[in-house]
Structures are given as structure tokens and as C-alpha cells.
Amino acid sequence: DTAVSQTPKxxxxxxxxxxxxxxEQNLGHDTMYWYKQDxxxxxxxxxxxxxxxxxxxxxxxxxFSPKSPDKAxxxxxxNSLELGDSAVYFCASSQVDPGTGSNEQFFGPxxxxxxx
Amino acid sequence: AQSxxxxxxxxxxxxxxxxxxxxxxxVSGNPYxxxxxxxxxxxxxxxxxxITGDNLVxxxxxxxxxxxKSQTSFHLKKPSALVSDSALYFCAVRAHNYGQNFVFGPxxxxxxxx
Numbered sequence: 001d002t003a004v005s006q007t008p009k010x011x012x013x014x015x016x017x018x019x020x021x022x023x024e025q026n027l028g029h030d031t032m033y034w035y036k037q038d039x040x041x042x043x044x045x046x047x048x049x050x051x052x053x054x055x056x057x058x059x060x061x062x063x064f065s066p067k068s069p070d071k072a073x074x075x076x077x078x079n080s081l082e083l084g085d086s087a088v089y090f091c092a093s094s095q096v097d098p099g100t101g102s103n104e105q106f107f108g109p110x111x112x113x114x115x116x
Numbered sequence: 117a118q119s120x121x122x123x124x125x126x127x128x129x130x131x132x133x134x135x136x137x138x139x140x141x142x143v144s145g146n147p148y149x150x151x152x153x154x155x156x157x158x159x160x161x162x163x164x165x166x167i168t169g170d171n172l173v174x175x176x177x178x179x180x181x182x183x184x185k186s187q188t189s190f191h192l193k194k195p196s197a198l199v200s201d202s203a204l205y206f207c208a209v210r211a212h213n214y215g216q217n218f219v220f221g222p223x224x225x226x227x228x229x230x
Contacts (some may be wrong), residue, residue: 041204043160043220044207055217090159102148102167102210105218107159 002077002109003027006091011113013081020067021076023091032074034066035090043090049074065080081115088112118143120209120221129197137192137224139207149190150208150218151181160206166190172226177201197228 004025011017016034025032035102037043047066054066063079078085088110096101119142129135134189141147148167164175171183181192190207209222 041154041223043206043217043223045217050215077145092160100167102163102165104150104162105160106162109151109159110157 004091004093004106006089006108006111008111009109010112010114011116014081014116015081017081017114018077018079019081020078021089021091023074023076023108023115024072025091025093025106025108026072027093027095027106029093029095029106030071031094031096031103032068033092033094034074034076035092035112037088037090039087046057046076047074078113081113083115086113086115117212118209118219120207120219122205122207122221125222126222126227127187127224128229131199131228131230132196134196135194135201135226136227137205137207137226139190139192139221140188141207141209142188143189143209143211145211148178148210149181149183150210151175151179151190151192151218152206152208154204154206154223156203161191163205175229199228199230201226 007022012056030068033048034046055095065077066076090110092105096103121140150165151163154160163179164173166173166183174180179194204223204225206223208218210218
């Protein structure tokens with residue numbers, strides 16, 4: 001069974017459009033994340049979210065917004081897409097170990113977004 | 117502020133030889149340190165982590181990493197490389213008192229040559 005899934009796998013769209021990427025995790029984790037990986041493979045966190053707190057990376061444009069219908073889902077909505085938004089977007093989830101305070105992340109397979 | 121450096125963009129090693137992928141970090145306070153591997157067109161996979169205690173941690177696929185507090189390093193190692201280890205490797209850090217956010221290094225591409 002897939003632990004963290006994303007849809008779609010590929011997304012090709014025109015500048016100015018609005019699109020969403022869906023993410024679901026079946027691990028029972030309490031925190032989910034969105035990352036952007038650019039063409040040079042740099043990985044940048046965009047958001048982390050649990051049922052208590054949304055942390056937004058201050059460099060992320062407000063055209064990007066996370067939406068969480070429930071604990072197992074964190075969707076990424078993007079308004080007015082720009083050429084520079086082309087990248088691979090990864091969803092991830094984690095659960096803090098109460099004994100150690102640590103948490104490793106489990107990543108989805110990624111969504112390759114191409115803006116034309 | 118947290119930061120991670122991986123000084124080598126590319127590491128080449130012959131199959132059967134030992135490999136090392138370097139990582140240094142900067143955090144305020146004690147770190148949680150992680151290594152992830154990314155195969156082509158795939159998401160990142162967790163390899164191992166350092167929380168506290170023994171400086172040498174062992175992980176998946178025969179990999180291990182050594183935490184060195186004085187040098188603020190967490191180098192990834194494997195005694196004998198396999199061609200199938202060829203991938204992109206990311207080091208990541210999170211401070212104990214810094215919420216849930218991780219900082220990833222820029223990645224190191226490992227090529228194991230047959």
C-alpha cells in the first residue's frame with residue numbers, strides 16, 4: 001500500500017491558470033508538508049501543517065495555499081500560475097516520536113508541474 | 117538559523133570500494149540529523165537518522181553515518197558500494213527546539229562505477 005500518494009503525477013498547464021495537487025497519507029501522521037524541488041534538485045520547504053499550526057515559508061508567494069480537509073490530506077492550490085512555478089512538488093508526512101522528539105519524513109512520488 | 121552544506125556536488129566511486137558522502141550543518145542547539153536518498157523520478161526515501169547517543173548510526177541498505185559534534189558533521193558512509201547505490205543523496209537537519217521544519221542540503225549525486 002502506498003504510504004504517501006500524490007495526484008496527478010504530471011501536470012501541464014498554461015500561465016495564469018489555477019491548479020491543485022492532491023496529497024493523501026495513510027500512515028496516521030499528524031504533520032504534513034509541501035516541498036518544491038527545482039531543476040537543480042534543490043529542495044525547499046513550502047509549508048508544514050498539522051491540526052494545530054500552519055507554518056508558511058515566508059518566501060512562498062501567497063498564490064500558493066495549502067488546504068487540509070482532514071488529517072490525512074493536504075492539498076496544494078496554486079493561483080495564477082507562472083513560468084517559474086515549473087518544478088517537482090513533493091508532499092511528505094511525519095509523526096513526532098514522543099520519546100525522542102524526532103521525526104523522519106515520508107515522501108510522496110512527486111508531481112511534475114510544467115507551466116507553458 | 118539552520119543550514120546544511122554538502123560540499124560535493126558529485127561523488128564517483130568504484131563498485132566494491134568504500135564511499136563517503138559529506139554533510140556539515142549549522143543549528144542553534146542540538147540537532148536531529150537525517151539522510152535521504154532519491155532515485156530518478158522518485159520521491160525521497162529515508163535512510164537513517166541521528167537523535168542522540170551513539171555517534172555511529174546504522175540505516176537501510178548497509179549505510180551508516182557518523183555524527184561529529186565538534187566538526188558539526190554527519191557524513192554518510194558505506195563499506196562497499198554497489199552500482200544500485202547510484203542516486204542523489206540529501207542530508208537534512210532539524211533543531212530540537214525548532215518546530216517541525218527541516219532544512220535540506222543541496223544534494224550530492226553518487227555514481228558507483230562498475
